[in-house]
Amino acid sequence: MSFPVFDLHCDTSEYLLGHSKNEAGSLRRSNGHIDLERASSLPGYCQCFGCFTTPAMEEWFGLSPIVIFERELATIQREVSKNQDLISIAYTPDEIEANRAAGKMSAVLTIEGSAGFGYDPALLNDLYQIGFRITSLGWNERNPLTGSHMTGEGLSEQGRAFVREAQRLGMVVDVSHISDKGFWDIMDITTGPVVATHSNSRAVWNHSRNLTDEMFRAICHTGGVAGFNQYAEFIGEHPTLDTVCDHILHFLELDPSGKHIALGGDLDGCDALSEGFTGVESYPSMAQRLLERGVPKETVMDIFWNNAMGVMRAAVCYNKKSL
Ligand SMILES: [Zn+2]
Numbered sequence: 540m541s542f543p544v545f546d547l548h549c550d551t552s553e554y555l556l557g558h559s560k561n562e563a564g565s566l567r568r569s570n571g572h573i574d575l576e577r578a579s580s581l582p583g584y585c586q587c588f589g590c591f592t593t594p595a596m597e598e599w600f601g602l603s604p605i606v607i608f609e610r611e612l613a614t615i616q617r618e619v620s621k622n623q624d625l626i627s628i629a630y631t632p633d634e635i636e637a638n639r640a641a642g643k644m645s646a647v648l649t650i651e652g653s654a655g656f657g658y659d660p661a662l663l664n665d666l667y668q669i670g671f672r673i674t675s676l677g678w679n680e681r682n683p684l685t686g687s688h689m690t691g692e693g694l695s696e697q698g699r700a701f702v703r704e705a706q707r708l709g710m711v712v713d714v715s716h717i718s719d720k721g722f723w724d725i726m727d728i729t730t731g732p733v734v735a736t737h738s739n740s741r742a743v744w745n746h747s748r749n750l751t752d753e754m755f756r757a758i759c760h761t762g763g764v765a766g767f768n769q770y771a772e773f774i775g776e777h778p779t780l781d782t783v784c785d786h787i788l789h790f791l792e793l794d795p796s797g798k799h800i801a802l803g804g805d806l807d808g809c810d811a812l813s814e815g816f817t818g819v820e821s822y823p824s825m826a827q828r829l830l831e832r833g834v835p836k837e838t839v840m841d842i843f844w845n846n847a848m849g850v851m852r853a854a855v856c857y858n859k860k861s862l
Contacts, residue, residue: 540836542582545635572807573806587647587649587736591652592611592655647851650713664704673713675713684698686720698721711850715748732850764800764850767803769806769812
């Protein structure tokens with residue numbers, strides 16, 4: 540049995556930008572974790588493409604994160620445009636469903652880290668108009684908006700203004716990479732669904748990038764989702780597809796409705812994956828293992844597609860009410 544895949548996070552733009560064409564290939568056929576030829580075998584595919592930036596890029600590449608943000612955006616737009624027969628950028632949930640009905644894939648633009656636009660809440664409106672639909676406040680650094688899971692500080696006033704403005708626009712706030720303190724600061728002020736686009740269960744594998752049970756429950760309470768991250772480091776020691784299922788089954792114990800678990804593979808942003816998972820083509824194997832572990836097929840369909848769609852729809856409703 541095969542399910543459509545709605546994946547809330549990848550680093551494919553950075554992967555394609557950071558390697559030569561010979562090394563990386565292209566969005567159509569790449570040497571990384573995601574390409575359209577492999578994804579074509581799925582009965583529906585919506586991929587959120589993150590534009591990832593951090594101030595550390597100055598040191599890593601000698602380039603401003605603002606320049607890199609623009610290049611990553613241009614990379615996704617170019618690659619999608621070169622493959623218009625297979626995929627298009629979707630700006631609304633209806634476009635995602637229409638693409639799926641027409642046998643076409645969807646790309647959704649998302650923001651990972653806000654260094655690429657100077658942490659400025661006033662620029663979120665322009666970014667929304669460009670097509671960005673999900674945003675985090677930062678990556679692993681401490682920045683003017685918040686601390687991260689590596690530094691610990693909570694939200695600044697500017698960080699609170701950022702959350703309010705994103706939600707006013709209908710841009711979904713993403714808490715992956717944030718500090719625990721920042722997470723709870725967002726929960727204090729949120730008025731819409733909050734997502735962790737690529738974070739797993741800390742009770743199953745103790746890592747600061749993963750969500751505690753209390754954090755996961757709080758996300759459920761907002762109507763948001765946690766997207767399952769395929770990076771081995773966040774799953775367990777020498778993880779297999781069964782370890783992947785352990786995280787999902789734990790979340791299902793906390794959320795028996797199964798409405799708050801989704802996918803967010805972090806593909807092309809990580810080197811090691813679980814045994815049995817090699818890239819986007821492995822999602823059917825993960826689904827199969829979940830079915831074998833007793834997860835009903837309706838719940839697998841929710842995890843693989845419906846729950847992420849539900850968040851996108853909730854964000855649009857919010858946007859209509861508030862603008
Ligand atoms: Zn990440």
